[in-house]
Amino acid sequence: MTQLLPDRDTVEPGTELAVDIVGLTKAFGGLRAVDDVTIRVPRGRIHGILGPNGAGKTTVLNMVSGFIQADAGRIEVFGADVTRMQPFRIARQGVGRTYQNIRLFPGLTVLETVVAGAYMQRSSTIAGAILFSPGERRERREMRERATELLDKVGVRAGSSALAETLSYGDQRRVEIARALATNPRVLLLDEPTAGMNDAESEEVGRLLLDLRDLGLTLILIEHNMRLVEEFCESVSVMNSGALLAEGAPTWCLEQDDVKEAYFGKRSDAARIATLRRARRGESGT
């Protein structure tokens, strides 16, 4: 009998959860893009979401960041229910993110792009901004200083006055990470942060993830680079056809036959998912 194979040691009882996703479900028309998915991520962990194309990974991140409303289920961030919150409120709960397709504002320099992220967290009033008060000037200076620090931290090689859209692909991804960090997130969601990067660049991103984790952030990333996942993720959730297929330590998950099949395909998805669902309900059958 095939089973959903959770590594029960993934989350120790009593651990503080940064993100607690329970029974998350989303359908687009007749397609169940995300089907009863539970993912629990303790504070300070690097957690990967894996799965073949169309598995529902980005849809999960879109629901956590509020861009898509869930049909059912619950999402908590550090104990706060964010399931029905607007994206800007979720950002203020400390959730930052990057996108699968790089989204940089055309015409902005590298520094301006990161400062634009910092504006999410600014404290001065609209009146202060219009009047360009001393408080406003100080805040702008501080935001520029912080943006410069972040660009240095993420290792952007181009100068901060270059137009962001003219940067190499790897640097554009790093600028996106710096922009997300400028919102002072406690949880960072990264959608394929190493897409289009070579091995050395991917390794640098992996080390950056460790640094950020050591600073106290919780990181959830969608990633197709299995070497990176095995080296840098502490736990993973594997999805296929909207459902959770396995969860636990990366190497362990990647060794499971169902996970290999999901990636390389032997049985049809429909047959496998039906089997898994029966197994989860405790029924036998092939």
Ligand SMILES: Nc1ncnc2c1ncn2[C@@H]1O[C@H](COP(=O)(O)OP(=O)(O)OP(=O)(O)O)[C@@H](O)[C@H]1O
């Ligand atoms: N806004 C939408 N409207 C209709 N269908 C959608 C929408 N967003 C996603 N889907 C569908 O939902 C399914 C899951 O998509 P999703 O982008 O979450 O998968 P994914 O695992 O992130 O895949 P990939 O690795 O290719 O990015 C796919 O079949 C996709 O076509």
